[in-house]
Amino acid sequence: MRLSRPLPEVHPELLIIETPGLGREYRVENRPLSCSQRGRVANRFPWITGFDACAVVLVGLLWTSVRNAFLTIGTGIGLVLLVYQKATRVLWESVLVLPSYGIQLETHRGLPSLPLFVSRKFIPLSEVKDVLINEGLRRWDVRYYLTVLYCPQQAEQRLEVAYENILPRFPVLTEVYNGIHECLHSK
Template identity: 50%
Template sequence: MQRSRPLATTNPEFSVLEWPGFREYRVENWHLARDGSQRVIKGATGLDWKLAIASVVLGLFWMKIRESTWATITASVLCVYFVWVKCTQVLYESVIVIAPHGIQLETHRGFPPSSVLSASRRFIPMSALQDFVINEGLRRWNVRYYLTAIQRNGENDFSLHVAYENILPHIPVLLEVYKAVQTMLFSNSS
């Protein structure tokens, strides 16, 4: 396995992993601040001071009224909710190109920094892959760009699969992945 970071100065969260037989385009859930300060903005966080304060407040609340059944149930539900929120964060998303066979879109969730607890995968075979495009969408007053795999389900039936749907990386990352997928999958098929 060989790992490279083609946009290391502007988008270091983006990396390309080359394996024998396939190539993975991975975007981790963090990015550099856009103000030029090189500050890291984390999308997924591990244990932090806010969670510590919430745990102390929850512990004090439970000790104060632990004889009450509703307080015990409330404290239990809040604990389960905190654990669930922390363990279902998106760690990274990938587009895996398996040149003669198709592409696979993956989302990995878990507890940062590297504890992957679940992964969801969607494989689109080359026979059903109509195209792989950069689309734009409007969200309030912002224009968002995203990669979309267009899958042909029937003669007049298509479905869209958005790559990096939770992280939504910036356009330089999308352009890099788009060019690579077009070159690897569609340049030889014409």
């Protein structure tokens, strides 16, 4: 198994995992932005990072001291929602290219050190027609996204979007696009 980060300075979130005889995985991790990428505006509230820990401690203190059942139930529901929000965070998304079998799109969700949920979509190689980079408009912004064009039935064509939750930048998508075409056409 060989790990590489082809764009380490600009886009360190891209990780390529190559397994001999099996295929390649193009993983895009959901990393928090570094200080140089955030700018001054997002760094205005440094206490936000410890907010979740303070909220849990505060809820624990209130839980034992509150006698009102309505407030206790509300606090419990708030705590459950906070845990659910943290446990369903997207950790990484990946495109796994298996040259003789097909393409698998994966989304891993969970806590930062513990993936809890995985959703997978496998597209057989016989159905794959092409891999494309499309562009879409979102308000005043142009977003690029990687899609797999495939035909599950004779007269039907579908698009499956890779990295639909993270939406990596264009240089990452071109690196993945070129790698997928290299893997699929080298068989």
